[in-house]
Amino acid sequence: MSPVIDLVLARSFGLSDDEYARVLDILGRTPSLTELGVFSVMWSEHCSYKSSRVWLRQLPTTAPWVIRGPGENAGVVDIGEGLAAVFKMESHNHPSFIEPYQGAATGVGGILRDVFTMGARPIANLNALRFGSPDSKATRRLVDGVVRGIGGYGNCVGVPTVGGEVNFHASYDGNPLVNAMTVGIARADRIFLSAAAGVGNQVVYVGSKTGRDGIHGATMASAEFGADAAEKRPTVQVGDPFTEKLLIEACLELMETDAIIAIQDMGAAGLTSSSVEMAGKGGVGIALDLDAVPQRESGMSAYEMMLSESQERMLMVLRPDRQDAARAIFEKWELDFAVIGRLTDTGRIVVTHQGRVEADIPLAPLAEQAPLYTRPTVETPKQPVLNAARIENRAGLKDALLTLIACPDLCSRAWVWDQYDSTIGGQTVKRPGAADAAVVRIEGSSRALALTTDCTPRYCAADPEMGGMQAVAEAWRNLTAVGAKPLAITDNMNFGNPEKPEIMGQFAAAIRGMAEACRVLDFPVVSGNVSLYNETDGRAILPTPAIGGLGVIENAALARGIALPRWLDLVVIGETRGWLGQSLWLREVAGREEGAPPQVDLAAERRAGDFVRAQSEAGVVRACHDVSDGGLLVAIAEMALAGAMGVRLSAGPREIPSHAFWFGEDQGRYVLAVGEAAPLIRAAEAAGLNAIRLGTSGGRDLTLPDGATISLEALRTAHERFFPALMDGTG
């Protein structure tokens, strides 16, 4: 029985009163249920970016090496040797809260499809995860499910999971973030796009059958959660990585031929958004016959088929004379292959089912009259700059280091990585934890890609503009630290309810900071995703503009890790002032979350990074680690642990309080391990950079400047305790 189509129903589909009025205007009549569904998902925040688009336009998106910027399934950059890297990061936050395993798994599956749709073989996955307080029971369940889901999908499709990040903060209680990134390699002259062409050409559906899962997922992802979150479980999709693996191989095999005119994966809003986007971009009409859609269940309505988010499906327009060859490939891989429609010259999407026209919508107004909001913004109030000398320091260096190295945001992530296959493909040069960025070689080449994800949400909350700038700078820094030339980023903007001016203010400011950093660092945005309404019961997450960075290393053998070798000098490049505002020392040791976050000086950032990279390329640097969360002493402890190598540290400069020098989070710094400090320091100073010798590697202990010692074993025990204790009750 068909429900009454009216404003009340439209509201329940997530459309505002104005938006529904616009639907009536475009159609000149009351929509059918299917049409209402199409409008509501296409105009959802998730698909239309209606609150964020005006701001996203500020981001720099071009550079000589950018082949495709935002607007396609993923960004494409030239990496030399006739090859291109195709990459993007995308959120699956809402589904992962409702059903962590499937939510995270299908997040991985979805982003993989965005990449291989463009003709690239996926070579690496990363994921940026944020969970609520470790003290909450729900956190444990979510960590377990999300990690199993990412591993379950990525391990099975055979793409190595090589990096990412995990943070904990109470603001993510009830709203974890699961941001998945995939990187693929394609021939630079063989990139596949989604614009349909050729009136009369047939529209082909391949992959899994369509079921009733994920219906209205995009709408669910465009609203806040209340107490009824669990009732939304049917909107979560169910993934099948085995089918995805077959789909990857079948698509890449077909892409070796000249059969494909256009291709688009069915992601959010499934058949609706893929068909609307393909036809819309190509400036043609499209007629779909739903009777031909491969169906997993009987009795599905047009509405259900158009809105299903069943996974592992693709839509293609093929050259008519290549159709049989294409069908043979999909039959070999035991996947469905069905002609479900054709391109028309009507400029409309016409959907028929069992002899009835279920939808007939003009495509141009569906796209052009999509809502676009310049929502009111309120600036986040600035916080005072803390004076380090006035912050009481009760803990000595040793106790503070042991506290920090064991805290949830700095402890070893091995428990997580150990569940992800990071070596499959046989090209992983730097595995998780071995370097500031993952390094994956390109098969058959000496070249490698460096990959990272970064964001410091507590900085973003205190000052969204500085936080946005810092996230981009840190990604650039991490790529630089391994010796790579940073090329481009993908951004995953996770924020609260955009209808609240203070949230929209965070968003606008973060974009401003990111844009500035992208410009100064020549580090454009080539793809991205926005996830808003990350709120539960009216409480928003910390603003989290997660950045996925990609760089290239021409000689993979020069990739630098953080593991400290014996008998080397440690030198910090970049200026240390002892910035404690919003530092982890302040939060974990002093118990305060306050102050302005560390300031990013982009010119100094660039100078330091270019210097470090040149030193790496010259073979001077034996190990390198950027200084970020936890400051200098934590960076050195991490290098010591990775290399199973002790360090003897000298005293810092007298004019900076010891705890501020060793735990301050001043930006733009790197710790380098080199054979001899003096020439490096001279070269740095000649380049206008601060450089200080910190100590020497050797032995089995970390000897602090105040004379206290910590054995590597004690340090490791503290570092590795948290995850096993939280998750397995051991440790």
Next chain:
Amino acid sequence: MKAGIVVFPGTNRERDMAIALAAATGSRPRLVWHHETDLAGLDLVVLPGGFSHGDYLRCGAMAARAPVMEAIRGFAAAGGHILGVCNGFQILTEAGLLPGALLRNAGLRFLSMDCHLRVERADTAFTRHYQSGQTFRAPMAHGDGNFYADDATLDLLEGEGRVAFRYASPEGEITQAANRNGSARAIAGIYSANLRILGLMPHPEDLVDPLLGGADGKPLFDGLAAALAA
């Protein structure tokens, strides 16, 4: 040596294996689709890692019934050399070409990390470039690698010298900590009675290049290439 790598739907480590074999033999191995039934000309058949048929039903159960398996049985009966790694090992046990079974890891989690393998004998085609008692490092990546067989079978395997590798500490000691997946008697790999079929869970093919962290797995492929040189 001409090697063939069998590809089932869901196989995903065939590329890694091809790289390792090509480096050892100087020629690209042949990829054998699971519907093929002609293995003529091959000196070595490799069943690589992956999730054949999605690991649905039981790991390796459906692949063990693929058309290519009849040819592999014939190849084995004729004394051919077969290497099964990870899912390939699971398929060999499901096909009855090796005894025992691979159960869920004892901790019920997927395990991806380096492990150390102790070489139990160095006089086979697979281990001739290692020393007996030597340990070498190899990545493992599996959810179902917990080797199980009844005591009589385990005694038989040990009595006949058919244990290929055991999980060990870097120094070669058999410890509980080193046996992360909980395998019976720390067994990581076993041979057929004629020592020409080897199944093991870890992935020596992913450690054949110092740039990627080591070349501990390389002697296995170099040894095979030398043993099976035409």
